[in-house]
Amino acid sequence: MDGELASWLSSLHASAGDFVDALAAFGRTMLLPSRLQQIALALVLAALAWLAARPLGARMEDWMRGLEGRPKWQLRAFIILRRRLPLILFVGMIWLAAGLFAALYSFPSRRYVLVLVATIASAWLAIRLAAQLIRNRLLRNVVVWGLSLWATLYYLGLLDETSDALDAIAVTFGDFRLSALAVIKALALTAALFMAARTLTIASSRRIRTVRDISPSVQELLVKLLRIGLYGAAFFIGLKAVGFDLTGLAVLSGAIGVGLGFGLQKVVSNLVSGVIILLDKSVKPGDVISLGDTFGWIEELGARYVSVVTRDGKEYLIPNEDLITGQVVNWSHTNNFVRLDIFFGTAYGDDPHLVRKVAVEAAKSVDRVLSHRPPVCHITGFGDSSVDYILRFWITDPTGGLTNIRGNVYLALWDAFKAHGISIPFPQREVRVLNDSLAIDTGGAPGSDAVPDRPSGADFDPSQVSGPTSSKGLGKGAP
Incomplete structure (x- = not known):
């Protein structure tokens, strides 16, 4: 029992x-939740992530303000994370929801939508973070949206169908068929090759400019040749990769080249002149030049122009042809020594030997004036009211300006002459009225400057004349 x-x-x-x-x-x-419910849950999580990112972002900005002094790459990384905070929160939430559904339900097909959305969102986040390495904003946006679209189609399983649809949109030129898919592939490949070429150019340029055995002009020439070669190779490789026939392009480029030769003579002339400037080393970055009324130092040698920066901050873009065909004063072509001249005069009563000595000592007292190339002072002539001198001195930093150093030397001369009792005369003029007809013509109107009647010839006494008879500007050293 x-x-x-x-x-x-x-x-x-x-x-x-x-x-x-x-x-x-x-x-x-x-x-079990349906796919439509999972999509709705994903949308709700996206809204929650966006709402939560606003207060969290504000607190993160306050925290970042206290990070002054940190390396720039760390600050840039925090800024990037702040901008991508909504997407980061959404990726974390969607993966958490997918994990909870995986623990609750053993049917993978029932949580497929959440896992798919989480995977696509993670791909978008990775693409946007990696694209920050691209400095050009337009190129970065193109790469982000292009790769995001490709990743979305790939994970949705629509990549083959989309490729077939784009390949069906095509035009035919004889035996050559050009489809929308081929154009997109060419653009994507060419953009990638251009990015690689730009990266290699920047790295190689920095390396070339550190080689001290190569002159600056040859460095610029090597950098430009490298840039043209890499970008040209990227362009033609991109065309060849999609099956474009370069033979026809060669014929077309020849015809275009003839047309450009006639229509763009100045442009071609400037390009050739730029190559000549780099080869003959007539000017180079850092040289101080004068071209007409423009005085400054060369900032950059471009393919079409030379960038010259003046002392007042203006940047002149001078065509290369002007430097080849015109007269250019290169103050630092072979060396940085520059001689400057200033002119002055002293009274005839001053000892010229003392004047020369004082002028030389005054020039030596200025900081930028070289002492191992001492200043010299010479008499240049006997003027109407002064003995004329020239003072010559040398400097090695023309980029520091020429007007300011002349002004400093003039101030030193002023102080030295004042201390030694040396005077600087000014032109003297004496006006005498000797003709009585002026008084008759003016009629002796009251308040006028008419000359009164006076004796003429030997009987004329200047003391009897008032008004226009004057001697003005008489000072020390007057003749």
Whole structure:
């Protein structure tokens, strides 16, 4: 009897267990969220991530303000994370939801939508973070949106269908067929090659400019040749990779070249002149030049122009042809020594030997004037009211300006002459009126400058004349 009861109870327990398992399986099957519900959940999580990113972003900005003094790459990394904070939060939330559904339900197909959305969102985040290495904003946006679209189609399984649809949109030129898919591939490949060429050009340029055995002009020439070669190779490799026939392009480029030769003579002339300037080393970056009224130092040698920066901050873009055909004063062509001349005069009563000595000592007292190339002072002539001198001195930093150093030397001369009692005269003029007809013509009107009647010839006494008879500007050193 006890055995039958135990057997019955055991059978009942097994049946109850089977019933509970069946009921649980039914509940999981019927209560599992549908794909539409998962999409709705993903949208809700995206909205929550966007809302949560606003206060978190504000707090993160406050925290970043206290990071002054950190390396620039760290600050840039924090700024990038701040900008991508909504997407980062959404990726974290969607993966957490997918993990919870995986723990609750054992049907992978029922949580497929959440996993798919999480995967695509993670791909978008990785693309946007990696694209920050591209400095050009337009190119970065093109890369971000292009790769994001490709990743979305790839994970949705629509890449082949999209490729077939784009390949069907095509035009035919004889034996050559050009489709939309080929154009997109060419643009993508060419953009990637241009990015690689730009990276190699920047790295190589920095390396070339560190080689001290190569002159600056040859460095610029090597950099430009490298840039043209890499970008040209990227362009033609991109065309060849999509099956474009370069033979026809060669004929077309020849015809275009003839047309450009006639229509763009100045442009071609400037390009050739730029190459000549780099080869003959007539000017180079850092040289101080004068071209007409423009005085400054060369900032950059371009393919078409030379950038010259003046002392007042203006940047002149001078065509290369002007430097080849015109007269250019290169103050630092072979060396940085520049001689400057200033002119002055002193009174005839001053000792010229003392004047020369004082002028030389005054020039030496100025900081930028070289002492190992001492200044000299010479008499250049005897003027109407002064003895004329020239003071010559040397400097080695013309980029520091020429007008300011002349002004400093003039101030030093002024102080030195004042200390030694040396005067600087100014031109003297004496006006005498000797003709009585002026008084008759003016009629001697009251308040006028008419000369009164006076004796003429030997009887004329200047003391009797008032008004216009004057001697003005008489000072020390007057003749």
